[in-house]
Amino acid sequence: MRGKEVVLEKVSAKFGDFTAVYPTDLVVNAGEFFSILGPSGCGKTTMLRMISGFLSPAGGSIRIGEDLMAGVRANQRPTALIFQNLALFPYMSVWENIAFGLEARGVSKVERRKRAQELIDLVALSGEEMKKPDELSGGQRQRVAVARALAVEPAVLLLDEPLSALDLKLRQHMRAELRHIQRMTGVTFIYITHDQGEALTMSDRVAVMNRGLIEQVDTSDRIYDRPSTPFVASFVGENNILRGRITAVEDGVATLESELGALRGRAVAGLAVGVDAMLFVRPEALRIGDESQSDNRVAVKPVRRDMEGAYVNWVLSAGEQSIVAHMSKAADAGIDHDRSMHVGFAADDAIVMAAGELADTGRQLADTGRQDDEAAV
Amino acid sequence: MKQLFEIYGWPLTTFFSACVALWLTILIVTPQFFMIELSLRFEDRGDRLTKIVNDLDVLYRDKGTKEYDLVNGPACNTTGMVNPMMTGDSSCAQFGEEDKLRLEQQVRELEDRIQSLLVEEQNLKEIKAQQFPYSVRNYTAMTGLHAWTLTKTVAFALIVTLIALAACYPVAYAVALRSGPVKTVILFTALFVPYAVNELMRIYAWLTVFDLHGLLNTLLVIAGFASFASDEVIIWYRFPGTVLVVLVYTYILFMVFPIYNTMATLDPNQVEAARDLGAKTWRIHWRVIIPHTKPGIAVGCIMTFMLAAGSFSVPYIITRGLQPKWFTQLIYDKFYESSNWNLGSAYSFTLLLICILFIFGVMAIFGVKLRQLAR
Numbered sequence: 001m002r003g004k005e006v007v008l009e010k011v012s013a014k015f016g017d018f019t020a021v022y023p024t025d026l027v028v029n030a031g032e033f034f035s036i037l038g039p040s041g042c043g044k045t046t047m048l049r050m051i052s053g054f055l056s057p058a059g060g061s062i063r064i065g066e067d068l069m070a071g072v073r074a075n076q077r078p079t080a081l082i083f084q085n086l087a088l089f090p091y092m093s094v095w096e097n098i099a100f101g102l103e104a105r106g107v108s109k110v111e112r113r114k115r116a117q118e119l120i121d122l123v124a125l126s127g128e129e130m131k132k133p134d135e136l137s138g139g140q141r142q143r144v145a146v147a148r149a150l151a152v153e154p155a156v157l158l159l160d161e162p163l164s165a166l167d168l169k170l171r172q173h174m175r176a177e178l179r180h181i182q183r184m185t186g187v188t189f190i191y192i193t194h195d196q197g198e199a200l201t202m203s204d205r206v207a208v209m210n211r212g213l214i215e216q217v218d219t220s221d222r223i224y225d226r227p228s229t230p231f232v233a234s235f236v237g238e239n240n241i242l243r244g245r246i247t248a249v250e251d252g253v254a255t256l257e258s259e260l261g262a263l264r265g266r267a268v269a270g271l272a273v274g275v276d277a278m279l280f281v282r283p284e285a286l287r288i289g290d291e292s293q294s295d296n297r298v299a300v301k302p303v304r305r306d307m308e309g310a311y312v313n314w315v316l317s318a319g320e321q322s323i324v325a326h327m328s329k330a331a332d333a334g335i336d337h338d339r340s341m342h343v344g345f346a347a348d349d350a351i352v353m354a355a356g357e358l359a360d361t362g363r364q365l366a367d368t369g370r371q372d373d374e375a376a377v
Numbered sequence: 378m379k380q381l382f383e384i385y386g387w388p389l390t391t392f393f394s395a396c397v398a399l400w401l402t403i404l405i406v407t408p409q410f411f412m413i414e415l416s417l418r419f420e421d422r423g424d425r426l427t428k429i430v431n432d433l434d435v436l437y438r439d440k441g442t443k444e445y446d447l448v449n450g451p452a453c454n455t456t457g458m459v460n461p462m463m464t465g466d467s468s469c470a471q472f473g474e475e476d477k478l479r480l481e482q483q484v485r486e487l488e489d490r491i492q493s494l495l496v497e498e499q500n501l502k503e504i505k506a507q508q509f510p511y512s513v514r515n516y517t518a519m520t521g522l523h524a525w526t527l528t529k530t531v532a533f534a535l536i537v538t539l540i541a542l543a544a545c546y547p548v549a550y551a552v553a554l555r556s557g558p559v560k561t562v563i564l565f566t567a568l569f570v571p572y573a574v575n576e577l578m579r580i581y582a583w584l585t586v587f588d589l590h591g592l593l594n595t596l597l598v599i600a601g602f603a604s605f606a607s608d609e610v611i612i613w614y615r616f617p618g619t620v621l622v623v624l625v626y627t628y629i630l631f632m633v634f635p636i637y638n639t640m641a642t643l644d645p646n647q648v649e650a651a652r653d654l655g656a657k658t659w660r661i662h663w664r665v666i667i668p669h670t671k672p673g674i675a676v677g678c679i680m681t682f683m684l685a686a687g688s689f690s691v692p693y694i695i696t697r698g699l700q701p702k703w704f705t706q707l708i709y710d711k712f713y714e715s716s717n718w719n720l721g722s723a724y725s726f727t728l729l730l731i732c733i734l735f736i737f738g739v740m741a742i743f744g745v746k747l748r749q750l751a752r
Contacts, residue, residue: 148654
C-alpha cells in the first residue's frame with residue numbers, strides 16, 4: 001500500500017444559502033498523517049465527505065495522486081472512510097466485515113479469507129474472526145473498522161472522529177495504534193477531529209479550521225508555539241489573552257499598551273502601530289515571583305491554587321484580568337503564597353496579533369460535554 | 378403483577394386484570410374450545426340414524442295431512458293439488474264413508490311405521506351414546522375438490538405475498554432511505570390516505586375497473602379492440618388475476634409498514650460505508666439492507682399471507698360466482714348453507730394450521746426468531 005497526495009484547489013461547499021466551506025487550497029502529502037482540527041460545525045466533516053466522494057464540491061477541484069476526482073463516485077475513489085460511529089455491518093462476522101470491500105471487488109472467498117487474516121493480524125484481532133461486532137469491545141470494533149478500510153488498499157484513509165466514542169484510556173491507546181498502523185502501511189491518513197489532543201499527538205501536520213475556513217496548516221509544534229491567528233491561539237491549548245493597542249514594532253517584537261502596562265511579545269507579520277491587538281501567552285510560560293530576568297512583569301493577586309497532579313494550576317487576578325499560570329511542582333514549592341505576587345514572561349514566549357475572532361469557548365464547552373456523553377455511551 | 382399493583386394501585390389493576398381475563402375467556406378460549414370440540418365430532422350425514430330422522434319427519438308430515446283430511450274432508454281442485462284454502466269448494470267430490478275408512482287405515486299404518494322407526498332410533502342413539510364421540514374424520518373427510526380449492530387458495534395467497542413483497546420493498550426503501558423529510562411525509566400520506574377508506578369500499582371500487590362496462594373494457598372499446606354494441610367485451614371477473622390484483626391492493630399496506638419501520642432504523646452510514654468500500658447497489662441491498670430488514674419482511678409476509686388466505690370479501694365480491702370458490706367461501710358454506718358446523722370448524726382449523734406452518738416456514742427462511750418479530 002502506498003499513500004497518494006491529496007490536492008484541493010479552491011474547493012468550496014454550500015448547503016442552500018449556507019456556505020459550509022469557503023474556497024480552500026490544501027495539499028496533503030503522500031503518506032502523511034494529516035489532521036483537520038476544528039469545533040463542530042466548522043466544515044471539517046463536509047471537507048471529508050467531499051474528498052470521499054459522498055458530496056460534490058460547489059466549486060474547485062480535488063486531485064488524488066494524478067487523478068482528478070470530478071465525476072468519480074465514492075465507490076470508485078482510492079479512498080476509504082472510517083465513520084464516526086464506525087458503521088460496522090452487524091450481521092457479518094469480523095472477518096466478513098473486513099473482507100467486505102474485497103467481496104465487492106469479486107475476490108474469491110479463499111483469497112478474501114487469507115487477506116482478511118493478514119489484516120486481522122495487523123490490528124491484533126486474532127481469535128475474534130468469527131465474532132459479530134456487537135460481541136467486541138469498543139477498542140476491538142475500532143480495529144475492525146480500520147482493518148475493513150485498509151482491506152481495499154486505499155491510497156488515502158479518511159477518519160471521521162473515530163475515537164470519540166471511546167473512553168479516555170482507550171482513546172490514548174488507540175492514538176498510538178493508529179499512528180503505528182499509519183507508519184506501517186504508508187497510507188495517507190486524513191483525520192478529522194475536534195479534539196486537539198488527538199490532532200497534536202498523532203499528526204505530521206494539522207490544519208485548524210473555523211467557520212468554513214482553514215486558518216493555519218502546520219506541524220503540531222508550530223500550531224502550538226506559533227499560532228498565526230487569534231482563533232488558533234485560543235482554540236489550541238490554553239492561552240492567557242491580554243488586550244491592548246500596539247505602540248511599537250521593532251525587530252519582530254511588538255510593544256502593547258494594556259491595562260496592565262506595556263507588554264512585549266513576538267509580533268506576527270503585518271502588525272502595524274496603533275491597531276487593537278491581543279497578546280497571547282501560555283500558562284506554562286508564566287513564572288511566578290521571578291523578578292530578575294523577565295521582559296514583562298505583571299503584579300497579580302492569587303485567587304486559587306488547583307493541584308492538577310503533574311503541575312499546579314494558579315488562577316491569578318490582575319485588576320479585572322484573570323491570568324492562569326502552570327507551575328511545575330518544584331517551582332511551586334518556592335512560591336511565597338502570602339505576599340502580593342508578580343508574574344513574568346519572556347517576550348519570545350508571547351505572541352502579539354491584531355485583534356480577531358477567538359474560539360467560542362461556550363461552543364468548546366458544549367463540545368466537551370458531548371464528548372463526555374459519547375464516552376459514557 | 379406486583380409491579381402493576383404498585384404503579385396503578387389495586388382498584389385499577391384488579392379492574393383491568395378482570396377485563397383481560399373476561400376477554401380471554403369469552404372471546405378467545407371458549408369459542409376456540411367450542412370449535413375444536415365441534416370439529417372433532419363427526420356427523421355422518423349418510424348413516425342409518427340420519428335417514429331415520431329424515432324419514433320420521435316425512436312420516437309425521439304425512440300423518441298430519443291425513444288426520445287433517447279426516448276432520449275437514451280432502452281438499453280438491455281442478456289441478457288435483459291439495460290446498461287447504463279450497464276445502465270448502467263446492468265443486469269437490471263428496472267425501473264418503475268408504476273414503477273415511479280408507480284414510481283411517483292409512484293413518485294407522487303410518488303410526489305403526491313411526492313407532493317402529495322410533496324404536497330403532499332409540500336403539501341407534503343408545504349405541505351411539507356408548508361409542509367414543511370424538512374422531513379426526515372431519516379433518517380427513519375432505520373431498521378431492523375441496524382439497525384442490527384449499528391448495529389453490531394457499532397458492533394464490535403465496536403469489537399475493539410475493540407480489541406485495543416485490544412491490545413494497547422498493548417503496549419502503551424509497552420512503553425510508555432515499556428521500557428527505559418533506560418527501561417522506563408526502564409519500565407516507567400518499568400511502569396512508571387510501572387506507573382510511575373502508576375496506577369494502579376499496580374492493581367495490583375495483584368493480585368500476587373490471588365491470589362489463591367498466592374502465593378496462595371502455596379503454597379496449599376506445600382502442601378498437603372491443604365493442605359494447607355487439608357485446609364483444611371481456612368478462613374480467615372470470616380471470617383469477619382479478620382476485621390477485623385486488624388482494625394485493627387490499628393488503629399491501631400490511632407489507633409496506635413493517636418493512637418501512639425496520640428499514641427506517643438502518644443507520645445510513647452502513648449504506649455509505651458499503652458504497653465507500655466499492656459495493657454496487659445490489660450488493661448493498663443483499664448484504665446490508667436486506668439482512669437488517671429481515672424481521673420487517675418476515676412480519677409483512679406473514680400478515681399479508683394470513684390476510685390473503687383468510688380473505689372472504691375479496692373473492693366473494695370480485696368473482697361474483699364466475700370463478701371457483703375460495704376456501705374461505707367453502708367454510709362459510711359449511712357453516713351457513715349446509716349447517717355443518719363440525720366440518721366447517723375442521724376446515725377453518727385446517728386453514729389455521731397451514732397459516733401457522735407458513736409462519737414457522739418464513740421464520741426458518743429468514744432466520745428470524747419470535748422475539749425479533751415481536752418488536
